[in-house]
Amino acid sequence: KNEVEQSPQNLTAQEGEFITINCSYSVGISALHWLQQHPGGGIVSLFMLSSGKKKHGRLIATINIQEKHSSLHITASHPRDSAVYICAVPPSYNTDKLIFGTGTRLQVFP
Amino acid sequence: GAVVSQHPSRVICKSGTSVKIECRSLDFQATTMFWYRQFPKQSLMLMATSNEGSKATYEQGVEKDKFLINHASLTLSTLTVTSAHPEDSSFYICSGRPSYNEQFFGPGTRLTVL
Numbered sequence: 562k563n564e565v566e567q568s569p570q571n572l573t574a575q576e577g578e579f580i581t582i583n584c585s586y587s588v589g590i591s592a593l594h595w596l597q598q599h600p601g602g603g604i605v606s607l608f609m610l611s612s613g614k615k616k617h618g619r620l621i622a623t624i625n626i627q628e629k630h631s632s633l634h635i636t637a638s639h640p641r642d643s644a645v646y647i648c649a650v651p652p653s654y655n656t657d658k659l660i661f662g663t664g665t666r667l668q669v670f671p
Numbered sequence: 672g673a674v675v676s677q678h679p680s681r682v683i684c685k686s687g688t689s690v691k692i693e694c695r696s697l698d699f700q701a702t703t704m705f706w707y708r709q710f711p712k713q714s715l716m717l718m719a720t721s722n723e724g725s726k727a728t729y730e731q732g733v734e735k736d737k738f739l740i741n742h743a744s745l746t747l748s749t750l751t752v753t754s755a756h757p758e759d760s761s762f763y764i765c766s767g768r769p770s771y772n773e774q775f776f777g778p779g780t781r782l783t784v785l
Contacts, residue, residue, distance in 0.1 A: 594774065602709075602762050603778035647714070657703070659774065661714045 567662035580635040582665045584648035596647040638669045673699045677777035692750045694765030700745035701767030709762045755784040
């Protein structure tokens with residue numbers, strides 16, 4: 562079993578839909594990252610959070626440390642949101658490294 | 672968020688040549704930088720951790736003589752792929768760590784070895 566698991570693996574949506582991507586982890590952590598990778602390859606750091614909720618524009622990230630679960634929400638989705646979304650955690654046993662989820666490939670159609 | 676740049680964004684080279692990739696933190700100092708590679712449809716794989724002024728720490732299975740890493744300043748790390756072979760063709764991504772727990776990623780460099 563992977564230490565970081567994401568669901569769903571693939572997601573298709575119509576423009577305007579509300580999107581939720583889930584991340585569960587089995588290791589102790591002090592923070593969790595949400596990353597976005599566009600088809601061109603570049604990675605953008607969306608959020609780093611250690612508790613509660615963060616919001617940036619149409620993106621919202623939440624984390625429940627007790628349940629070892631985080632969600633990334635996209636409100637009013639747009640075709641330009643099409644990308645791979647990756648959660649990553651620095652495990653407590655080695656905070657120098659990140660363990661990456663397998664990613665969620667999102668396609669938003671107009 | 673903080674900005675990390677990589678240069679070049681794409682490079683094509685002949686087998687047997689060496690290629691240098693630069694990673695710069697533009698608006699923060701990064702005592703630690705990380706180098707990853709990514710194969711198509713796969714997740715990022717950590718190659719090495721680079722600390723300013725000291726030797727890089729390589730992950731198991733990564734040849735240190737083939738992937739030379741230099742982190743000479745707080746804003747610049749370089750990865751040199753020596754004697755490149757077609758199997759080295761990949762997407763190389765760096766990240767910089769301005770403080771504990773944070774990492775900011777560069778846009779990546781796509782290397783194609785002919």
